[in-house]
Amino acid sequence: MFAFVLRRLAVAIPTLLLLIVFSFALMHLAPGGPFTAERALPPQVLANLEAKYGLNDPLWLQIWNYIYGIVVHFDFGPSFVYPDRTVNQLIAAGFPVTLTYGALSFVAAVVFGVSLGAIAAIRQNSWVDYLAVGISIGAQVLPNFVMAPLLVLVLTLWYGLLPGGGWSFSDPSFWIMPVIALATSYMASIARITRSAMLEVLGSNHIRTARAKGMPEHRVILRHALKPAMLPVISYLGPVFVSMITGSVVIDIYFSTGGIGKAFVDSALNRDYAVMMGVTILVGALTILFNLIVDVLYAWIDPKIRY
């Protein structure tokens, strides 16, 4: 197991470095520098700026300094647009918010998705099953950027139940709509995957054996059916995680929650490359880490996987 984790790490670290180098290269290939403005700066000012941000160094040194800063000091450098703020500060301001509703959405999607899918499979062709299938088909066409306005329309504008935007760590009523908007379509996908996996497992021989020896049904389901049925769900968690991080951009913009998605889009509109790269790399690192966890979890649950 330990060797397996090491081997996965051996792939993960180069991937991350590649992402850093790739985004760095993109920045240099882009036409115009970060200080190209409509009103041209005096050459002396430009030279000073470039010296301050190290843009005159040879390219390899710039990349080295950037990677060194990230790896050793966890420092993404200064923002190009807000001279008094570093990328770290901008990210640190938004990250706790994103993490809070992101984690809640993730848990909600998995818990409700798996329960819905499992119940649908156990009671196949009952009304619960049809309801679950109906929800999962319907939710497929309701991505976060459609759910968000619809939720605000119904819950805020029509019924006035919840605040239509903003964020507060102490008041969960601000959390509800972001979580629902972000979680719905993934919950539906997880439910669909769980249902079909569960149906397959419930038809297999070891379940028949378990029932034949008189094991109580709840034990059959919980101990013998659910665990193998979780495998396709677990391998789907990696993509869900990525999509949720991506979706958080929409949530941050639409609900003004102030997470890192806001920093990302603002920097995209301001051409603040340093912040964009910082967010991209951070998100990439999280993704790679999460995929690593998923792989290990998968190997741990599935005895057929040799590592």
Added chain:
Amino acid sequence: MVIDQDKMKSLSDRMVEDEVKGRSPWADARKRFLRNRAAMLGLTILVLVAVFAVIGGQFAQWSNEELDFAVMGQVAQAGQPSIASGHYFGTDNLGRDLYARVVQGTQISLMVGVVGAAIAVIVGTLYGATAGYVGGRTDQLMMRTVDILMSIPYMFVLILLLVMFGRSMSMLFLGIGLISWLDMSRIVRGQTLSLKNREFIEAARATGVPSWKIIIRHIVPNLLGVVAVYATLLVPLMILTESFISFLGLGVQEPLTSWGALISEGAGTMNYGTLWQLAFPLFFFVITLFGFFFVGDGLRDALDPKDR
């Protein structure tokens, strides 16, 4: 016991006939597809939406760039959908005809979806088939690359690309094309691996057909089923991707528009009592996605009846 001669005759006739006619797997698949009600509904929706995109503009009373000054400033009252004013879907907040805008948005969204999927099909199929057919170290290297690319949060990279190289349609196509082929190449590789040891490939190899020709002439045609299914499911994903970016205001730029941009506008103005600005684009968006998902699922069931 008396055997009914007539009946036996008709049975034997029918059996002979059956044998002569013989149904190909494709004919079987078509029959299953035609019998699938959800898939046929999806296909009908898609045809209607496509017709709307192509000839819908002919019926517009206003162009998509024209401002209706009679409506300006009182959009909530005067800009409502009505046949009389020529604004079938109402106007947007600037007084532009929403019908013309929806037609245009439909054209662009469908185009992005189809072009994105087409890039994925071409690149993904060739890449996956090559990796699978060549095998060995090349395969390892190629698929490792795909693994690495897949673990990158592509939406962020796509936005990075769009911002750094300017937001244009061609950049959008390139960006979406860059990422969409990854899944396709994996699926195609898997299929190729199971194809490449079959007799007909061996026969081709034995007669000295070069590898690239085997891939193009013998492997790729046999992948068509899988590729078709996956491409149908890929189109809505491309539409979703584009809409997502346009919703953030980073995709298609004015005066062009797309469903995502229209939904974003409608969502921004819905507390002014102009709900139609959200409803019409959303309606087309949702039914088209439904259509593609239904047709894709139907195709999969039709081509692969055992895997449900």
